[in-house]
């Protein structure tokens with residue numbers, strides 16, 4: 001490729017290092033139609049083949065018509081919608097309330113666990129025991145224990161609602177997880193931040209409040225949002241103790257009509273709520289990633 | 298420095314271990330009021346540790362450090378008295394990334410020393426302007442260049458009007474073209490009479506700004522004296538070897 005845009009007009013010896021012509025920028029890549037469309041074509045075709053094939057296999061099954069009538073009857077699905085929707089609103093309420101409680105309780109436990117000094121040893125031990133126990137227990141078991149066990153104790157002065165105790169079980173279980181996420185976020189804050197805060201004379205508590213915790217929360221926001229998505233589904237666990245949320249309502253509908261399409265209705269409602277939240281989480285995580293990259297530039 | 302006056306800062310036989318590793322080995326050093334002492338020495342010789350002992354970021358095992366004749370762990374300082382009077386600036390700036398420049402600077406005056414907001418902010422703006430940072434008060438650290446961040450860190454350290462400023466390799470993390478601005482700020486502080494202990498690898502700067510240079514090796518102060526003597530004509534073989542290495546690395 002020859003470039004003649006910059007000619008060396010200077011007389012020899014006048015400007016000693018003769019400036020070499022600058023090579024032109026690379027031309028915009030010329031993609032042939034084949035190179036552009038072939039990958040897209042392959043992607044579409046393979047997707048159609050795989051999922052179409054799967055659909056063919058399923059619908060070709062001799063029991064498919066029966067299954068379709070049992071699970072995917074659109075009329076039944078719509079008929080169940082009002083009842084399931086009412087239950088779903090209960091899910092969303094439980095979810096919203098638990099979310100706030102978990103975010104606060106988890107942070108509280110994480111902070112308790114990070115308090116220094118010998119006097120705080122019992123607090124730290126209690127926090128560790130709490131996290132280890134509650135994180136190790138299946139959420140379903142927690143819900144059963146609290147939702148059925150505690151009201152059965154019949155202790156005067158304690159609320160006895162299953163909704164209340166079921167929600168408590170979720171909050172306790174998730175707060176244990178969440179506290180560990182916060183703790184990781186706090187540990188990820190660079191030591192220099194603590195040194196700087198200490199050198200300025202901040203108390204241990206002020207160091208947490210002004211230097212460590214705000215950065216920790218920023219560090220773990222994507223992880224927390226992931227837990228929020230998981231929690232949304234786990235609210236359905238309260239159906240086992242009789243809380244009339246979406247799954248429970250769908251079951252009730254099913255037991256009346258002997259048709260499972262209401263379950264699909266519930267499934268679709270859950271997806272409707274979790275998928276956008278998951279997309280949002282991805283976006284936050286990506287922004288977080290970009291921020292970090294920029295910082296360590 | 299006359300023997301009759303109490304030095305601003307006296308480091309007296311300070312010894313410190315990390316576990317069983319000796320990091321400071323009977324360090325003696327007096328810093329007079331308005332004096333600038335530069336600490337030089339190889340990596341791991343204990344320079345940072347010494348600074349961190351002076352403002353009690355690190356505890357030490359033996360010896361005393363006195364500010365105006367009062368031991369730094371004297372109860373009369375209270376919890377925050379020493380932090381107000383001895384400030385430190387770190388190599389990595391350590392600004393709080395989630396706070397604006399102004400909030401970084403006013404955090405200690407407001408939360409630790411209970412100045413009211415207007416007063417703290419007025420003082421902050423004054424200092425920012427003096428260090429050529431006016432207009433950056435509302436920015437976040439990550440929006441600034443390294444040199445600007447380090448100058449903000451200096452402002453943050455100055456915000457409580459300390460008597461002594463400790464600087465730990467404050468230009469080491471900066472791109473070469475940003476070093477000059479920060480060093481100019483330190484020169485101005487010296488002209489204003491600030492007492493400073495400066496850890497630096499910039500020998501030319503040390504020669505220029507220091508009243509005395511102290512060479513640390515293996516946790517001991519091997520040689521201390523005026524920069525012209527210590528840097529040009531050291532008496533100790535270890536100082537000579539160190540300076541030789543620096544010259545070979547092209548940093549003198």
Ligand SMILES: Nc1ncnc2c1ncn2[C@@H]1O[C@H](COP(=O)(O)OP(=O)(O)OP(=O)(O)O)[C@@H](O)[C@H]1O
Pocket residue numbers: 315320338339340341342343344345346347
């Ligand atoms: N937190 C710590 N725990 C254990 N050892 C440490 C710790 N901090 C520093 N040391 C050790 O103490 C010695 C002195 O470290 P210091 O950071 O004071 O050196 P320095 O002179 O500042 O070095 P540099 O020029 O690399 O900053 C080194 O041997 C180091 O490994």
Ligand SMILES: [Mg+2]
Pocket residue numbers: 344345346465466
């Ligand atoms: Mg150091």
